[in-house]
Amino acid sequence: xxxxxxxxxxxxxxxxxxxxxxxxxxxxxxxxxxxxxxxxxxxxxxxxxxxxxxxxxxxxxxxxxxxxxxxxxxxxxxxxxxxxxxxxxxxxxxxxxxxxxxxxxxxxxxxxxxxxxxxxxxxxxxxxxxxxxxxxxxxxxxxxxxxxxxxxxxxxxxxxxxxxxxxxxxxxxxxxxxxxxxxxxxxxxxxxxxxxxxxxxxxxxxxxxxxxxxxxxxxxxxxxxxxxxxxxxxxxxxxxxxxxxxxxxxxxxxxxxxxxxxxxxxxxxxxxxxxxxxxxxxxxxxxxxxxxxxxxxxxxxxxxxxxxxxxxxxxxxxxxxxxxxxxxxxxxxxxxxxxxxxxxxxxxxxxxxxxxxxxxxxxxxxxxxxxxxxxxxxxxxxxx
Amino acid sequence: xxxxxxxxxxxxxxxxxxxxxxxxxxxxxxxxxxxxxxxxxxxxxxxxxxxxxxxxxxxxxxxxxxxxxxxxxxxxxxxxxxxxxxxxxxxxxxxxxxxxxxxxxxxxxxxxxxxxxxxxxxxxxxxxxxxxxxxxxxxxxxxxxxxxxxxxxxxxxxxxxxxxxxxxxxxxxxxxxxxxxxxxxxxxxxxxxxxxxxxxxxxxxxxxxxxxxxxxxxxxxxxxxxxxxxxxxxxxxxxxxxxxxxxxxxxxxxxxxxxxxxxxxxxxxxxxxxxxxxxxxxxxxxxxxxxxxxxxxxxxxxxxxxxxxxxxxxxxxxxxxxxxxxxxxxxxxxxxxxxxxxxxxxxxxxxxxxxxxxxxxxxxxxxxxxxxxxx
Numbered sequence: 001x002x003x004x005x006x007x008x009x010x011x012x013x014x015x016x017x018x019x020x021x022x023x024x025x026x027x028x029x030x031x032x033x034x035x036x037x038x039x040x041x042x043x044x045x046x047x048x049x050x051x052x053x054x055x056x057x058x059x060x061x062x063x064x065x066x067x068x069x070x071x072x073x074x075x076x077x078x079x080x081x082x083x084x085x086x087x088x089x090x091x092x093x094x095x096x097x098x099x100x101x102x103x104x105x106x107x108x109x110x111x112x113x114x115x116x117x118x119x120x121x122x123x124x125x126x127x128x129x130x131x132x133x134x135x136x137x138x139x140x141x142x143x144x145x146x147x148x149x150x151x152x153x154x155x156x157x158x159x160x161x162x163x164x165x166x167x168x169x170x171x172x173x174x175x176x177x178x179x180x181x182x183x184x185x186x187x188x189x190x191x192x193x194x195x196x197x198x199x200x201x202x203x204x205x206x207x208x209x210x211x212x213x214x215x216x217x218x219x220x221x222x223x224x225x226x227x228x229x230x231x232x233x234x235x236x237x238x239x240x241x242x243x244x245x246x247x248x249x250x251x252x253x254x255x256x257x258x259x260x261x262x263x264x265x266x267x268x269x270x271x272x273x274x275x276x277x278x279x280x281x282x283x284x285x286x287x288x289x290x291x292x293x294x295x296x297x298x299x300x301x302x303x304x305x306x307x308x309x310x311x312x313x314x315x316x317x318x319x320x321x322x323x324x325x326x327x328x329x330x331x332x333x334x335x336x337x338x339x340x341x342x343x344x345x346x347x348x349x350x351x352x353x354x355x356x357x358x359x360x361x362x363x364x365x366x367x368x369x370x371x372x373x374x375x376x377x378x379x380x381x382x383x384x
Numbered sequence: 385x386x387x388x389x390x391x392x393x394x395x396x397x398x399x400x401x402x403x404x405x406x407x408x409x410x411x412x413x414x415x416x417x418x419x420x421x422x423x424x425x426x427x428x429x430x431x432x433x434x435x436x437x438x439x440x441x442x443x444x445x446x447x448x449x450x451x452x453x454x455x456x457x458x459x460x461x462x463x464x465x466x467x468x469x470x471x472x473x474x475x476x477x478x479x480x481x482x483x484x485x486x487x488x489x490x491x492x493x494x495x496x497x498x499x500x501x502x503x504x505x506x507x508x509x510x511x512x513x514x515x516x517x518x519x520x521x522x523x524x525x526x527x528x529x530x531x532x533x534x535x536x537x538x539x540x541x542x543x544x545x546x547x548x549x550x551x552x553x554x555x556x557x558x559x560x561x562x563x564x565x566x567x568x569x570x571x572x573x574x575x576x577x578x579x580x581x582x583x584x585x586x587x588x589x590x591x592x593x594x595x596x597x598x599x600x601x602x603x604x605x606x607x608x609x610x611x612x613x614x615x616x617x618x619x620x621x622x623x624x625x626x627x628x629x630x631x632x633x634x635x636x637x638x639x640x641x642x643x644x645x646x647x648x649x650x651x652x653x654x655x656x657x658x659x660x661x662x663x664x665x666x667x668x669x670x671x672x673x674x675x676x677x678x679x680x681x682x683x684x685x686x687x688x689x690x691x692x693x694x695x696x697x698x699x700x701x702x703x704x705x706x707x708x709x710x711x712x713x714x715x716x717x718x719x720x721x722x723x724x725x726x727x728x729x730x731x732x733x734x735x736x737x738x739x740x741x742x743x744x745x746x747x748x749x750x751x752x753x754x755x756x757x758x759x
Binding site: 208209210212245248249 | 680682683684685686687689690757758759
């Protein structure tokens, strides 16, 4: 009696002629996440089976699968032949020792002599005979024994559905560049977009020597955590120290954040050209801090020529974002107290609703092209 | 590379490591074992214990317990000495004491903190006013690890005992041992020292304890170290510690004089328009605390690092403003802006005059350039 893991995918069945491509990307992602662990992945109609793994690796495999987008749910099942006796033995193994239950049967193999109801009734009856502490409750059972008869003469018997990460397989929705700081929000933004199938690269800005190596290390850790969901990523790191110094020296200090954000967007756009991404992703949430007003977004967005900028957290409250960051495992890293570049030279009264004319007047005091080229010369790429 | 962060740790001396290497590879036995090879190590430890102890105390009056370092020695003193009533300490303690007494507070003991003078030394009158008949422990750092201020722990201990003879007196001597001249008096009950600040290896320290003083263990187990600190002793590290301690005390005055000149040279060469010296003239010459107004200490640290100069800073990087500044520096009455720009330069007898001159030059350049940018 072999243990297997049943993988059910989410929206893929809604796809039409390109469904095969979606399924292939999905399978490749599962293979990537299980790299180094003994297993085989087989596709059956509407689901995948993971087989031939060491039983001691089950927990490890399940933990990895939880991070693969596209999985709707999964179950650990016993694989037997469609012989009634064998199916009963498997059902007995997955059954609790006491409590109320029901048996639910799905019969893909319509040539099987008994129909689903009859199989459920017979196996259920035998279970009752074998253990007097069990009772049947078809309306509110404490556990359900599922029997899934496949076309190839095998049956899968299991008692639990685990929820998968949902979403679409990463790699089916293009590639985006995530502006990642050391904070709580940006990793969550990246997670949400990757969940819809997008491959991610990251870009991080630092202000060494005003910030330290630990701050950079923290971002690398965040990217690593995120990359478990995104099947890896490249992290682009750019120094904005001199840009901040020039703004500090030549412009009205209250515009520091507004102007710096415009530089960051421009730098990100340049990196997009290099890494082949098709959009930018930011962790901005409407009205969360001074710079995240619609006026602030207008100012930073206006330097981007023709890329979409995705802001998946715009409609989220801070506590909703925190809740998600805890779920994906980035919260504990994000709250380490190292500064990223935004807090250096922070004005006491930042402009919250910048007027474009004023922003442009302040920016005119700077040699924008030169500063951008200089910053890009510091670009460092880390493969996560 | 010029290394001026010796108060954080000193470069270990190869001499001691080579001499003690055999305790890692050949004489690897358990010093508590009963066979001859084990017993021999027991005797070696006994000798090391004596050789370290007698540098600063009379072996008839004090015993020594090896620990995993200064922090553990401090924790043992605080948790085993402060068991009832109230505990009195200062705002100038190292975190090994400060965090430990705060834990005592959580456990329901009353903890009282004495104020600091502007150089980081403690306000003696204030401390004495806090001691009463219920004080079970007083802990005062001997040499402040941030400003180098030297507390006269011997006269303080005497006055504390006059007020309450049952009060135990502990001092953290990690920045004093092997650096300044002193002998422990009978009024000192517990004294913490450490190996890696004087050229030994990390992970080794000791707590000196008055003989006949009954305290409970802090680490329980096989009963090593007179039952006070269980766990198989790190013979290698202890023998390195012994070598370093004996060597340091042979050259104590000579080293002190040299470091004093290094410190004075640095004070003289640093541009007075850029740096404010926070350490007093009487501070330990091994530590020089200065502040740069308007430039964050950490920024200077990174730039110095890039220029081949390693120094320390008084402020840890944190976006939490309350945590960013050193609590000790703030307790000296320094304002926020100055506290943000604190640097700690700390010397060893192995530093050279050339190094100090180059370091001062690098610091002057970095800070004047930074000030220009930040203006």
